[in-house]
Amino acid sequence: MKKNIAVVVGILLILLVGAYIFGKNKLIPSSSVTQQDQSLVTTNNTPSKMTLITTNVKSNQIPIVVALKKGFFQKYNIETNIEEVPKNSLQVLVSGKADAILITPNIALAAAVEGAEISWIGTVNNNNNWVVVSNKNIQEIKSMGVLSGLDKVNSLSLLQLLKVNTDNIQFQELADTQTKLTALKEKQVDSVGVAKTDWLLFKKKFNLSDDYQIILDSSVNQDAALPIAVIARNGFLEDKKTSENFIQALVEADYWIKNKENKEELIKLISEFYPNMPSDDAVVYADVYLSTLAGLNPIPDIKKGENILKLINNINPKARDYDINKFVSTKIITSLKESGFLNQFNF
Numbered sequence: 001m002k003k004n005i006a007v008v009v010g011i012l013l014i015l016l017v018g019a020y021i022f023g024k025n026k027l028i029p030s031s032s033v034t035q036q037d038q039s040l041v042t043t044n045n046t047p048s049k050m051t052l053i054t055t056n057v058k059s060n061q062i063p064i065v066v067a068l069k070k071g072f073f074q075k076y077n078i079e080t081n082i083e084e085v086p087k088n089s090l091q092v093l094v095s096g097k098a099d100a101i102l103i104t105p106n107i108a109l110a111a112a113v114e115g116a117e118i119s120w121i122g123t124v125n126n127n128n129n130w131v132v133v134s135n136k137n138i139q140e141i142k143s144m145g146v147l148s149g150l151d152k153v154n155s156l157s158l159l160q161l162l163k164v165n166t167d168n169i170q171f172q173e174l175a176d177t178q179t180k181l182t183a184l185k186e187k188q189v190d191s192v193g194v195a196k197t198d199w200l201l202f203k204k205k206f207n208l209s210d211d212y213q214i215i216l217d218s219s220v221n222q223d224a225a226l227p228i229a230v231i232a233r234n235g236f237l238e239d240k241k242t243s244e245n246f247i248q249a250l251v252e253a254d255y256w257i258k259n260k261e262n263k264e265e266l267i268k269l270i271s272e273f274y275p276n277m278p279s280d281d282a283v284v285y286a287d288v289y290l291s292t293l294a295g296l297n298p299i300p301d302i303k304k305g306e307n308i309l310k311l312i313n314n315i316n317p318k319a320r321d322y323d324i325n326k327f328v329s330t331k332i333i334t335s336l337k338e339s340g341f342l343n344q345f346n347f
Contacts, residue, residue: 047079122230125292
């Protein structure tokens with residue numbers, strides 16, 4: 001009898017030890033993962049790093065602000081290094097020191113015609129909200145403040161939309177946007193073309209009279225409108241997953257911005273990102289940007305690209321033989337559309 005009890009006790013001990021060992025292995029899953037598998041897990045969770053350039057035209061950078069502050073870059077496994085470059089920002093991208101920038105496609109296309117390996121891969125809004133402002137009647141305009149290069153060509157085309165005789169216009173090259181606005185205020189020039197946000201804030205700051213009027217507004221005249229494009233280095237696009245994730249973050253940022261219930265938070269995010277910006281100014285930035293999103297199509301517009309190319313041809317004969325398909329790339333957006341991603345956000 002005692003012998004039988006001893007046998008039973010021994011069997012129970014064996015079962016208990018076995019259960020403990022089995023349970024221990026179940027509780028520590030890493031013990032069943034090989035070193036190679038563990039390496040793969042770590043690699044897959046490592047965020048992709050990229051550098052974004054922001055410009056001094058703050059109204060064009062709002063999707064980046066939202067994607068960063070709301071965690072959309074993090075959601076799509078992107079670690080962003082954001083650098084503000086007030087002047088010649090595109091040159092930083094072209095030099096290979098950055099991966100992407102939000103900017104009007106005309107500036108980028110002019111660089112691409114000269115050999116820059118960059119592409120238009122997405123669109124974050126329909127309209128850069130460009131305005132022409134003057135303190136004179138349209139037919140009395142005799143001078144215009146411009147930046148060097150393509151700004152002069154664009155300004156020329158805007159005056160032509162106003163049916164101004166451009167043969168009689170004197171173009172005065174100025175250093176930057178604030179210098180243009182100051183020259184207008186002090187009546188050194190009759191007109192300037194600037195971002196609508198910059199004009200509204202400048203007029204408010206200096207309490208300018210209604211003698212200074214918007215005479216052309218791209219939000220009303222679509223022929224004057226340019227989209228804000230996502231421009232990327234071609235080398236960056238070789239990493240298909242990272243470039244797709246980047247576009248996904250911007251798409252979701254725009255979708256979040258479009259929700260009117262988020263407007264108050266949007267204003268707060270803009271103020272936080274630009275710490276020297278008064279909250280009243282942030283309201284203007286939010287209002288103007290929201291006006292650009294109605295009916296947004298994130299796919300790069302090849303027809304718009306062709307029209308821009310014709311303008312560039314006026315200052316660079318190389319544009320005549322340039323293939324616009326080398327610059328306008330719809331691969332990423334098409335892939336996201338086919339995967340069903342864009343359908344989630346009504347694009």
